[in-house]
Amino acid sequence: MKSVAIAGLAAALVAFAALPTLAAERLNDKQVKATLENIDRGFDRWKDSLERRNLDDAVIRNAAGTIEVRRFLDDFEKEIHQVKDRLKPDYAANPEVTQLLRRASDVERRAQASSAQPEWQAMATQFSALAAAYGTSFPLPTADAAAARLTDRELASHVSDIEQQAKRLSSEGDKALKQAKASDVERNKAKQASSALAVSAKQTASMANAGTVNGTQAASLLAAAGSAKGLLGGLSMSPAGAAALSGLNSSAGAVAKAFGLPW
Numbered sequence: 001m002k003s004v005a006i007a008g009l010a011a012a013l014v015a016f017a018a019l020p021t022l023a024a025e026r027l028n029d030k031q032v033k034a035t036l037e038n039i040d041r042g043f044d045r046w047k048d049s050l051e052r053r054n055l056d057d058a059v060i061r062n063a064a065g066t067i068e069v070r071r072f073l074d075d076f077e078k079e080i081h082q083v084k085d086r087l088k089p090d091y092a093a094n095p096e097v098t099q100l101l102r103r104a105s106d107v108e109r110r111a112q113a114s115s116a117q118p119e120w121q122a123m124a125t126q127f128s129a130l131a132a133a134y135g136t137s138f139p140l141p142t143a144d145a146a147a148a149r150l151t152d153r154e155l156a157s158h159v160s161d162i163e164q165q166a167k168r169l170s171s172e173g174d175k176a177l178k179q180a181k182a183s184d185v186e187r188n189k190a191k192q193a194s195s196a197l198a199v200s201a202k203q204t205a206s207m208a209n210a211g212t213v214n215g216t217q218a219a220s221l222l223a224a225a226g227s228a229k230g231l232l233g234g235l236s237m238s239p240a241g242a243a244a245l246s247g248l249n250s251s252a253g254a255v256a257k258a259f260g261l262p263w
Contacts, residue, residue: 027133028211046119097147105139156208158251163201165248170194172241173232197224218259
């Protein structure tokens with residue numbers, strides 16, 4: 001039975017060693033809003049440029065049908081404002097951003113096939129930043145690609161859940177280790193790992209609410225989560241302990257995805 005705990009410790013060390021030294025960064029809510037403001041202002045400049053060249057009255061015919069540029073621009077502008085209006089602390093507006101990126105991607109692909117206007121090139125840079133913030137690229141790589149992002153508040157909620165699961169695992173994990181006849185040294189290591197995870201999660205949750213979590217902090221939290229999971233994952237846990245492990249795995253996965261990190 002003791003070998004189970006030893007195997008868990010080995011898995012924790014392997015998981016920790018496998019974590020990348022360089023972590024991805026993430027735009028916070030304030031930065032996403034600033035990017036959308038830049039897109040909105042850039043759209044006005046781009047639209048003015050088209051109007052000066054009378055291109056807003058043009059008609060585009062392709063295999064998909066006929067597109068009136070003026071109507072296209074009106075819909076484009078509405079979608080920009082819709083994203084700005086619907087983006088809230090607890091709603092990342094993922095469907096709305098997806099639709100906006102799809103429309104912008106249509107323009108970008110045409111621009112890549114011709115000589116793009118400077119006004120559009122400036123917008124494309126902002127759309128690239130928006131796409132990266134929502135876990136995708138610009139132009140969208142496929143027709144069914146979708147934008148997905150956690151707001152600062154949603155990120156903080158997942159991190160707070162990690163803290164709560166770590167506290168549960170401290171007691172439930174010790175029960176499982178004791179049942180597996182683990183040594184006092186192994187039990188203390190597991191308790192320390194759970195405690196360190198709870199402390200890291202509490203600190204990270206505070207930073208998430210303030211929009212100041214960086215990739216390094218997220219990687220540190222995931223390292224602590226990986227250590228706790230590795231030490232306890234191979235044990236026969238109580239239903240409460242198994243639920244805590246499952247919750248930890250789910251929330252840590254969400255945090256990892258938010259920063260483009262493996263889990």
